[in-house]
Amino acid sequence: MSKNAILTGLVIFILAVLLPFWVNLGGTAAAPKPEISARAKAAGRCILDKYDMRADHMQLLGKWRNSVVRHSNRLYKTADGKVFTMSLSTGKNSCLGCHEGKEKFCDKCHNYANVAPYCWECHTTPKEINQ
Amino acid sequence: MKKSRRNFLKAAGVTALSIGAAPAIKAVSAAESHTAPHAVEMKRKDALKAKRWGMVIDARKLNDEIADKVVKACRYAHNIPDFHHEPDKKKYPDLKPVKFNQEIKWIWEEEFEHAFPDKETDFLAEKFRGLSFLVTCNHCKHPPCVQACPTQATFKRPDGIVMMDYHRCIGCRFCMAACPFGSRSFNFRDPRPFIEKFNPDYPTRTRGVVEKCDFCAERLAKGELPACVEASEGVITVGDLENPDSEIRKLIDSNFTIKRKQELGTDPSVYYIM
Numbered sequence: 151m152s153k154n155a156i157l158t159g160l161v162i163f164i165l166a167v168l169l170p171f172w173v174n175l176g177g178t179a180a181a182p183k184p185e186i187s188a189r190a191k192a193a194g195r196c197i198l199d200k201y202d203m204r205a206d207h208m209q210l211l212g213k214w215r216n217s218v219v220r221h222s223n224r225l226y227k228t229a230d231g232k233v234f235t236m237s238l239s240t241g242k243n244s245c246l247g248c249h250e251g252k253e254k255f256c257d258k259c260h261n262y263a264n265v266a267p268y269c270w271e272c273h274t275t276p277k278e279i280n281q
Numbered sequence: 282m283k284k285s286r287r288n289f290l291k292a293a294g295v296t297a298l299s300i301g302a303a304p305a306i307k308a309v310s311a312a313e314s315h316t317a318p319h320a321v322e323m324k325r326k327d328a329l330k331a332k333r334w335g336m337v338i339d340a341r342k343l344n345d346e347i348a349d350k351v352v353k354a355c356r357y358a359h360n361i362p363d364f365h366h367e368p369d370k371k372k373y374p375d376l377k378p379v380k381f382n383q384e385i386k387w388i389w390e391e392e393f394e395h396a397f398p399d400k401e402t403d404f405l406a407e408k409f410r411g412l413s414f415l416v417t418c419n420h421c422k423h424p425p426c427v428q429a430c431p432t433q434a435t436f437k438r439p440d441g442i443v444m445m446d447y448h449r450c451i452g453c454r455f456c457m458a459a460c461p462f463g464s465r466s467f468n469f470r471d472p473r474p475f476i477e478k479f480n481p482d483y484p485t486r487t488r489g490v491v492e493k494c495d496f497c498a499e500r501l502a503k504g505e506l507p508a509c510v511e512a513s514e515g516v517i518t519v520g521d522l523e524n525p526d527s528e529i530r531k532l533i534d535s536n537f538t539i540k541r542k543q544e545l546g547t548d549p550s551v552y553y554i555m
Contacts, residue, residue, distance in 0.1 A: 197320075214322075219446045222438065223322040224502045236322065240482045271487040272447060274360075274479060 182262050185254040193248060197228055208267075211238070238273045246275060327504030331521035333422075333441035334496055335550040337529045337538070338415055342516045348390050348413040354512035355388045358497065360485045362475035373474040385466040387494040388417035388509055396541060415517070417509075418443060418464040418494035419541060419549030429459035435491075441522070441550060442496045452489040461545050465493045522550060 165172075190196070196203045197210065214236040217223045226234045237244035249255040252275050260267065356363065364379050390413035394401035397414075424443045426435050434449035435456050457465045471488045479485075483499060486492050496519075497507035510517045520529035529552075532538075538552040 215446075215448060217322045219444065219448070220436070220438075221322070222324060222328070222440075222498060222502055224325050224328070225323050227321045227323060229319050239484075268487070272484040274481060274484060276481050 179262070182258040184256075184258045185251075187248065187250045187255070189250065190248045195230070195232075196248075197226070197232075197234060211269075238269060239275055251275075251277065325502060325504065329501045329504055329506070331440050331527075332523035333521065333550065334420065334501075334519060335441070335522035335529055335552065336417075336420075336496075337518045337520075337532045337552045337554060339516050339518075339532075339536075339554045340412075340414065341554060342514075343412070343415065345390075345413050347512075347514055347516055348415050350512045350514075351415060351509045351517065352388055352390065354508045355494075357478060357480055358500075358508035359387060359483050359495075360472075360476050360480055361385050361387055362472035363477060364475050366475045366477045368474035376474055377470070379475075383469055385468065385472065385492065386464070387492070388415055390414065391416045397539065399542065399544065400539065414553075415509075416462065416464075416541070417551065418496075419462055419547070419551045420494075420496055422548035422550065423546065425459040425461070425547060426456035426465065429455040431455060438498075442498055443493075444495055444498060445491070445493060447484075447486055447490050447492070450490040452491065454491060456491055461542055461547065462549075465491050467491050 218236050224236055226236045235241050235243040239246040241247055362385055364383050368376055393409040393414055396416050420443045424437055427437050432449045432451055434446045437443050454467055468486050468488050468490055473485055510519055518529050520527040533552055536554040538554050540549045
């Protein structure tokens with residue numbers, strides 16, 4: 151009878167469909183926490199609120215890039231009056247000036263989320279370059 | 282109230298008006314909230330400004346030693362690779378061998394007959410033979426590279442500087458074909474292993490983008506003169522071509538100057554005092 155064949159097929163099908171769940175069972179890594187440097191902690195608030203930064207930092211960086219390259223602006227004054235240098239890695243007032251060490255900050259989430267932004271193919275990190 | 286057609290129409294009119302007014306009132310109040318403090322992007326107060334940036338190179342004072350210093354200063358300021366530099370084998374173990382005919386040039390030394398092919402004669406003054414002229418991007422008034430760029434990665438700023446946005450460059454090299462001065466170089470390979478000493482204040486480039494002199498836009502924005510000017514011991518002067526009182530206009534007024542390949546009509550902003 152074909153009953154057995156159908157049942158076997160069904161079981162194999164269900165196992166295969168649920169394979170991603172079996173594979174990840176118990177093995178999921180917790181989301182990493184980026185290390186906030188002492189300087190960043192002391193500053194308290196970044197350019198935007200924490201959650202806005204987390205969600206929108208790429209749009210902000212894109213806006214900064216156009217503003218710097220195309221309109222030769224260099225400073226960014228936030229709504230609450232703080233002034234930042236619109237730069238990823240140059241100077242104390244830039245992103246990496248505060249968030250020292252990209253491997254402790256940027257890379258932690260980027261690696262976890264499996265995104266590979268190509269910022270660092272050109273931009274250098276102050277620590278890395280003169281090793 | 283007496284029921285009449287007149288009263289009914291009045292009430293209906295007022296109702297319709299109030300419904301229609303609500304979105305308008307909302308829009309107005311939203312516009313008001315925009316005047317609350319919001320982020321602004323701005324220039325530094327000490328930034329150097331000009332209507333049209335230009336450069337004067339005094340060939341009378343130029344010698345090989347100064348030319349060398351200028352090229353080296355630019356090389357460091359912009360992390361320009363030197364393919365004669367021996368790369369660190371530990372850091373970059375799998376490097377392909379170098380082709381020494383590759384080079385990346387922002388400002389470089391050129392012989393007179395190559396810099397000014399139309400002005401070379403059989404009996405050119407002896408002092409110009411073999412003299413290293415400094416040549417660079419001319420930041421033309423009518424830049425052909427900008428017209429050629431399909432992605433607007435190369436553009437002309439309102440102050441006359443012809444700039445590159447490396448983020449947008451797709452490496453098509455149309456601009457290199459368009460530039461009559463050979464001022465543009467292509468990164469055929471990752472430049473990082475060939476950078477002797479990194480300047481942390483400027484990024485490197487990546488493989489597959491074109492690069493060229495940017496008139497030290499990053500230094501002008503901080504109120505500093507271009508790196509070549511600082512290293513040149515007075516040979517190179519920059520300033521505002523549109524301002525009759527500027528130092529470079531005075532130099533151009535009081536000396537005989539030439540420009541490279543003027544007949545092409547790109548109108549370079551780099552002048553040479555002979």
